[in-house]
Amino acid sequence: MNDCLVLLPGWGVAPAVLQPLVDSVRLRMPELEVRLVALPIDSGSEPEHWLDTLEAQIPHNTWLGGWSLGGMLATALAARRGSSCLGLFTFAANPRFVAHPDWPQAMPEETFSAFYQGCIQDSAATLKRFSLLCAQGCPGGRAISRQLAAYYQQQTADEYLSGLEVLAKLDNRSCLADIKAPQLHVLAAQDALVPAGAAQRIAGLTSKAEVHLMESAGHAALIEQPEVLAGFLTAFLRRTHP
Template sequence: MRDRLILLPGWGLGTAPLQPLAGALRGLDPRLHVEIEPLPALDSSDPADWLDELDANLPQDAWLGGWSLGGMLAAELAVRRGERCSGLLTLASNLRFVAEPSWPSAMAAETFKVFRHGCAADSAATLKRFALLCAQGALDARGLSRQLLAAAPQQQSATLLAGLDLLANLDTRAALQAFVGPQLHLFAGADALVPASAAQALLALLPDVEIGLIDHASHAFALERPHEIAAAIQAFLHEAGDD
């Protein structure tokens, strides 16, 4: 269904951060069916296990999208489905979350290592820190971080750690190059977790896809500025539907 969009959330904070965006999208186009699907609660960090779970449970022939980790998984699922995916959109999703020499526009490996160690020691404190990082760069960063944290679901430490290890394992460069459907990738200009330079790096890799940079916005820009993000998505869906 070209009028169906499935959105996947990011790590640790559940589906609530995407609810205002979904509402804004429905308001712009009542014919668009927008669904937010929670990420699998798995203890495995093998991307294939996550993709098998998602592929078995998500509707076919829909647009796939997601925020951060959710966008990375949407990209991998899109190429797995091929023509059974109407198109792909990602929100503040890097192609690699952890930097390596061939992809420096990402979080430093040592920073990620310290963050994971903190999650293993105290997952609640780490989620609080994560919410602050997600909100960093927003006009009301503290208010946004409190909003993110207040709606976060209770999760087992093993599930959170598996999600972090999945983040470290995923590399969506091959998937994005292989997927032939329409793609929109939106980045945030003041993102503390995914450098804005990732947008330019993606453009260099894939000059024919749609890429947008939302200035002065945080990693949680879908919650911070849902109507602006929704307008960009709706314009892209409309243009893709005209092709």
């Protein structure tokens, strides 16, 4: 297999947060090229502008993937690219991050609004809260939140807010059904940001996707259990593109 997998990080963090996963994947599939791409934080607050920037940065005919917001953007880009996307992988990525009456398996709108307002008032405190929420459900707990803090990307308050706005505006429910390429979506059973119930709903949106739920794992499981996630990913790649 001589293909390329491009991975995108989550909100507020640098691509290096994905390096433990990349290292685990490379141990299993040294023939696979894996690239990390940063989120386009200087592209405003409209998802289409972020996707335009990623479209220009990421070669066609690659596998696309990402964690959380990165996974949501990878999903939207995969739908946009059609046959020039080889496949899609996401971890802890909800098709819709903020809850809606017809998609309650997401963060309640009032919780997201409070998080957004907190970022306006004190982005540093909000990032700390974000780290704690990501680590919730991970056996490592606070140690994982401290590790995640080391990956914070230096951004202005406006850039953090723009990322949150993109997170709130993205709705990939129709995208999942449109994507013809193989899909793997892995969620965490103890995730404090993406409810585990989203896994069943994702499976109901498309018959073309594999959906797995990692037990005893939270939103930041890619830091704590990269080898488990790499196992899901590499097995999927070999099944769908031997």
